[in-house]
Amino acid sequence: MIDGEASLATRAAWLYFAAGLTQSEVAERLNIQSTKAHRLIARASREGMIRVFVEGPVAECVALENVLAERFGLGFCRVAPDLGEGDWPLKALALEGASFLRQILERGEHKIIGVGHGRTLAAVVEQLPQTPARDVQFVSLLGGLTRKFAANPFDVIHRLAERTGAEAYLLPVPVFANSVADRAVLMQQYGIAEVYALAREASLLFVGVGQIHSDGFLVSSGMIKPDEVVELKRAGACADLLGRFFSADGQVLDLDLSARATSMAPADLRAHRIVAIGGGLAKVAALRAVLRSGLLHGLIIDEVTAQALVTDKPETTSGKTKTKGRKGK
Template identity: 55%
Template structure:
């Protein structure tokens, strides 16, 4: 790889990559070797990026975790977030919530946030009016010392009219406008399975999940739903979501952190939608995605 390619792969500025390479060479710290599993991850990254037109893709090596690979995704997601904060190219970063994002923030070291601010990009309260156990915005603020803002509302309003009333409240509208203006958005991908976090966190009920499945939805991103071909569905349902509209997401850089066998179908749908600019995924899931998604 060239120096520029290395910088892009690591998510750091070219100048920083140059300094690191020069210092390592000068001090005799460089040792070149190839590990088969790492090389396999790089091939998966390249293939995913090429097939789905991604600007960024990181495949975390398989750590033989049972179930959801939270450790692998957490380490890879933490590295991505840390690099983006240190690069300082995004003054405002929007974050979702969920298990994978919580794992990523949990694996982050204490770093200075600099000029970066963070904002939640969807409401985070469930129907029991308790804080979402996987909310990450406060943990991210603690890790970085940066300013952080949360939308103090549930994920869904009862109606689109109720949503308008909620967003008209003092203080709420300002935070929501921030969420819609984030230049980088980092979020998880939701599935439509019986153990989906939307159900387990009581953000929607079984009847609503049945309606979403009936519309053809197989994947969710920030309150928006997509069918297997990547088309937006259940738009009347998404109009109730306290989250940026699809148009705002398409105007931003959206990077998803997702993994696990149950998320393969949902992740393929989001990759086909064209909404994602980047993806952090584990090795096993990446291989399954490529095996399931045939080229257009």
């Protein structure tokens, strides 16, 4: 049943923010008192009914974008202005990520978009306004279950379908299988193999970047065990992207855990256009490692973290010279 008061708050917010009416004009249009119009608009803002996108460059952020794109050979980079959020700039990243995704969908250039999962991507989708994209297919790039077969609370595929009306395909398997043999069996199952094949056809992959830490998302969500973090660190891993682990110099590590990941192999990833989103000073090492790998076409990052990457000395990618604006599939 539709909440009439919530509907009225939405209409008031639309008239105020989109149509540019004053609160008095909103009250007159809706035949309510001006004080009630004020309360309705405040409620709409408080309950997250409003998605605001401020279009236009910020000079300091543009300068950081140019340096990062040049240094790491990116096709593009977006730096979200600092909102003073502290260690984890989730809102800044979510707003910039939602703006990017909205523009991608409005242009309609990608018919199949692969998505990862995690807290940052989930926040991006929460900031995304209703954006019709019925001719687009979204597909999960790795399993959406923990080892206990509990649903990942930060799986974004269903939220994307709700926001866009697009078809969305989930991989109903754990992020990591119990063994390489188990992975092979899982990925050959009817339905799962088709979703995996669809992911390989995606023209854009939108993913998060994870750090290797005992308190990190992989452990807290039940994707891996604490003792596996110890093994990852011992092997030199400092970053995670779609279940693939990277050393500080950007090398993709050949690990048993990676071989059990229900995601594309590194060779397949290199054939795709990958846009990563991530930030926070705790992730500087992880972001630098993934950037050094040469896998990324684009990066969405916050201002403080971008500044930390820029002030570090220039990096070289993993054993090859990169060309700016590299495009994959």
